[in-house]
Amino acid sequence: MGPGHSFICNQGLTTQLLSKLLFVLTSVNLQLLYQFGLLF
Structure with a gap:
């Protein structure tokens, strides 16, 4: 659960x-x- 994991989670x-x-x-x-379309 490092900063990289949280970045991937945020991307998702x-x-x-x-x-x-x-x-x-x-x-x-x-x-x-x-x-x-209905108007014209």
Whole structure:
């Protein structure tokens, strides 16, 4: 459990957060596109 291990663990957490953020952004964009599609 040295500093290297904690760094790898942090990298994993960051990757998870980024993928979740990307998923949220994608779904929001899809919803916006869908609503614009209904408007036009």
